[in-house]
Amino acid sequence: GRVKAKFVVVAGNAYLGNLIPELSAKSMPCGTQVITTEPLSDEVAKSLLPQDYCVEDCNYLLDYYRLSGDNRLIFGGGVVYGARDPANIEAIIRPKLIKTFPQLKDVKIDYAWTGNFLLTLSRLPQVGRLGDNIYYSQGCSGHGVTYTHLAGKILAESLRGQAERFDAFASLPHYPFPGGELMRVPFTALGAWYYSLRDKLGF
Known part of the structure; x- marks a missing residue:
């Protein structure tokens, strides 16, 4: 119609x-991944985020997390340039979760998914x-x-x-990505690797 x-x-x-x-x-479309833990006890949940805020860190490749209504920790991050769906989301995100909250190293992951954002x-x-x-x-x-x-x-x-x-x-101003449609993904991934390395080294 x-x-x-x-x-x-x-x-x-x-x-x-x-x-x-x-x-x-x-x-450029990019993929981001999210995992959700099993429900946590009130005591554990309160120890993670006492004010129950939604958090987004300030790294170049940022992580974000919050508690759900039933005390699950929803934790997201990671970037897949070009918006491909990774085969194992938990393998990408779980190390980030444990680095931020080491006390959850044995927690069970109940759900994992991916979605796209535009960079x-x-x-x-x-x-x-x-x-x-x-x-x-x-x-x-x-x-x-x-x-x-x-x-x-x-x-x-x-x-x-x-x-x-x-x-x-x-x-x-709105700038085009260098390299056009063919090379924008590898060029951006290379730049992200550089800035991610700076984050890790504390620069």
């Missing part, structure tokens, strides 16, 4: 594919217009939980004619 619309908002993020080449050249070269979200009536928002680079609630608001404001906050984000 057909739909007539005054405006279009493109928000496919890591699942947009090459639908709009102008956007796909400036972003930008600058690690900043991309917001802008294509023509007069097509708006886009994408590329949270792993920080979507803390950003997308604001993105929705500024998109709505812009469609109502109040574009000041939208334009502030849209004015940020």
Whole structure:
């Protein structure tokens, strides 16, 4: 069928594919992996995250974690450039979990899954217009939980004619990945290896 619309908002993020080449050249889908422990006792859960906060570390290749309502630790991290699904998610994430929480070295992992996020070269979200009536928002680079609630608001404001906050984000430069579609994955992986090494060495 057909739909007539005054405006279009493109928000496919890591699942947009090459639908709009102008956007796909400036972003790259990546996979991130998550594991969930068995339910923990109240005492253990409280010792891990006493304030029950959701945590995201500040490493270049970051880890993130929080407690679920039934006291499971949900722990995610890792990056697979090009968004391939790894064969053994637990093998990738469990060492990170144990490094952060050594007291959980014998904990059972009940669930593991992967999902995609969209990486930008600058690690900043991309917001802008294509023509007069097509708006886009994408590329949270792993920080979507803390950003997308604001993105929705500024998109709505812009469609109502109040574009000041939208334009502030849209004015940020959007850079294409070096190497084009063929070489952006190996080039980015090489750069990530370098910065990950700096994290490990404490630089």
